[in-house]
Amino acid sequence: MVKRLGVLLLLVLSASSVAQTVAPVRPMVAAPKIDTIVIDYRQQWEKERAKNQALRDENARLGQQLAEWTRRGGSQVHAYCETPTLSRSSAGASNDCAVAGFGCEPVSGLCRTVANSSADCAAGYIYCATNRQCVRDANACR
Numbered sequence: 250m251v252k253r254l255g256v257l258l259l260l261v262l263s264a265s266s267v268a269q270t271v272a273p274v275r276p277m278v279a280a281p282k283i284d285t286i287v288i289d290y291r292q293q294w295e296k297e298r299a300k301n302q303a304l305r306d307e308n309a310r311l312g313q314q315l316a317e318w319t320r321r322g323g324s325q326v327h328a329y330c331e332t333p334t335l336s337r338s339s340a341g342a343s344n345d346c347a348v349a350g351f352g353c354e355p356v357s358g359l360c361r362t363v364a365n366s367s368a369d370c371a372a373g374y375i376y377c378a379t380n381r382q383c384v385r386d387a388n389a390c391r
Contacts, residue, residue, distance in 0.1 A: 328358030347371035350383035
């Protein structure tokens with residue numbers, strides 16, 4: 250019985266020491282209230298739609314400007330081949346490349362000044378490999 254009393258006393262003392270070491274419970278503080286944000290999706294949609302329309306209009310305007318600049322005779326086209334032997338400038342001037350025996354060079358739009366093959370020569374002329382010129386006949390090639 251003494252033994253039981255000692256165990257009981259030990260339990261009571263342990264319980265009181267545990268109760269003293271536990272931190273006191275503090276009351277919870279209420280979280281601050283957050284205002285709800287109201288988003289007007291219809292207004293945002295209208296604003297984005299208006300911006301998209303403005304961008305479409307600007308794109309169309311720039312496309313027309315580019316088409317005007319790059320068309321034949323446009324301000325950004327300086328020369329072009331109107332025919333395989335006729336070079337024309339955007340100002341309207343022309344040069345007959347066949348007079349010198351050459352064809353028009355399609356990338357630059359100018360008359361060729363040297364040839365690499367008979368394809369670079371005007372009709373009725375042949376390629377002279379000696380001097381890279383277009384000549385009327387083989388006797389003219391020296």
